[in-house]
Amino acid sequence: AQKITQTQPGMFVQEKEAVTLDCTYDTSDPSYGLFWYKQPSSGEMIFLIYQGSYDQQNATEGRYSLNFQKARKSANLVISASQLGDSAMYFCAMREPSGGYQKVTFGTGTKLQVIP
Amino acid sequence: GAGVSQSPSNKVTEKGKDVELRCDPISGHTALYWYRQSLGQGLEFLIYFQGNSAPDKSGLPSDRFSAERTGGSVSTLTIQRTQQEDSAVYLCASSLAGGLGSEQYFGPGTRLTVT
Numbered sequence: 001a002q003k004i005t006q007t008q009p010g011m012f013v014q015e016k017e018a019v020t021l022d023c024t025y026d027t028s029d030p031s032y033g034l035f036w037y038k039q040p041s042s043g044e045m046i047f048l049i050y051q052g053s054y055d056q057q058n059a060t061e062g063r064y065s066l067n068f069q070k071a072r073k074s075a076n077l078v079i080s081a082s083q084l085g086d087s088a089m090y091f092c093a094m095r096e097p098s099g100g101y102q103k104v105t106f107g108t109g110t111k112l113q114v115i116p
Numbered sequence: 117g118a119g120v121s122q123s124p125s126n127k128v129t130e131k132g133k134d135v136e137l138r139c140d141p142i143s144g145h146t147a148l149y150w151y152r153q154s155l156g157q158g159l160e161f162l163i164y165f166q167g168n169s170a171p172d173k174s175g176l177p178s179d180r181f182s183a184e185r186t187g188g189s190v191s192t193l194t195i196q197r198t199q200q201e202d203s204a205v206y207l208c209a210s211s212l213a214g215g216l217g218s219e220q221y222f223g224p225g226t227r228l229t230v231t
Contacts, residue, residue, distance in 0.1 A: 033216035045207065045222035052217050091158060095216045101172040102216065104149065106159040 002026065004092050004107035011112050013082045020067070021077040021110045023092030032096040034075040036066065039089040039109070048090075051075055079112075087114045118142065120223035122208050128229045129198055137193045137226045141210030149220060150183055150193050151207045159207065165191065167213060198230045 005024045013019035025034065036048040051059045051066045059066040067076040079086055092107040121140045129135050141148050150162040161175035165185045176182070180199075185191040195202055205227050209220035 031216060035219060037220075037222075043205065043225055045209070045220075047219040047221070050217050050219055093159075095218075097216070099172075100169075101164060101166065102147070103164070103172070104161065104220065106151075106161075108158040 002107075003105040004094055006092055006107035006110050008110045009108070011110055013079075013086075013112065013114055015084060015114055015116050016081055018078060018080045019082055019112065021079070021090050021092075021112065023075045023077065023107060025073050025075060025092075025094045027073075027094065027096050029096045029098075032094055034066070034068070035093040035095070036064070036075075036077045037091045037093060037106075038086075039091065041088070045091070049077065082114045084114050084116060087112060120208055120210050120221050122206075122223035122226050124226060125224065126227045126229075128231060131200060131230055132197055134194065134196045135198055135228065137195075137206050137208075137228070139191045139193070139208030139210075139223060141189065141191070141208070142221055143189075144212070145210035145221070146188065146213040147211045147218070148185060148191050149209045149211075150191070151209065152177075152204045153207055153225070154204045162193070162206075195228075198228075200230050203228055203230045 032053045034051045038046045089109045146167045148165040151159040164172040180196045183193045205225040208223045211218040
């Protein structure tokens with residue numbers, strides 16, 4: 001089974017609208033962390049937001065929020081008031097303990113294009 | 117402060133040659149990761165160093181791939197007898213030790229092209 005599943009290879013959103021990028025995960029460990037990263041066409045990976053498995057509240061960072069539904073094992077990223085600069089690849093990732101290590105697994109990504 | 121740096125930024129090599137890719141993590145970061153990203157794809161985990169512990173090599177695709185980390189800082193990823201399928205961007209990331217919540221800081225990557 002895939003550890004991280006991002007089912008939307010590509011998304012379009014109108015500038016100033018909100019958009020939700022889907023992410024589901026699979027783990028049997030009660031302790032894990034969920035991350036979203038942005039990768040613009042320039043290639044650098046930029047950390048956006050983090051949600052811990054025990055966090056009671058959904059994480060928020062400026063225009064980014066994480067819709068964490070633990071029972072459904074989903075961690076969707078919501079971007080409000082989209083801007084042209086939000087056009088990029090977005091990756092969901094999970095860190096979990098595994099055999100004494102902390103393994104980090106990335107999804108295949110969603111390409112977001114913001115339309116003026 | 118200085119971020120994660122990688123060198124070279126681009127490397128073109130002939131099939132069968134060995135290559136070395138270098139990563140300088142952020143000072144004080146004890147965790148270091150190597151990933152491979154093929155064109156338009158996600159990140160494939162290769163290897164993970166945490167402090168002085170034995171590295172997690174479970175992601176290395178073959179015995180042609182190896183990595184070391186000297187003095188808990190700089191890391192070198194070596195690919196022996198390169199093949200065309202090794203062509204990809206190799207990304208290095210570092211993070212602080214400890215909790216599951218430590219975000220990774222990525223370098224700019226090394227684009228490897230095997231001809």
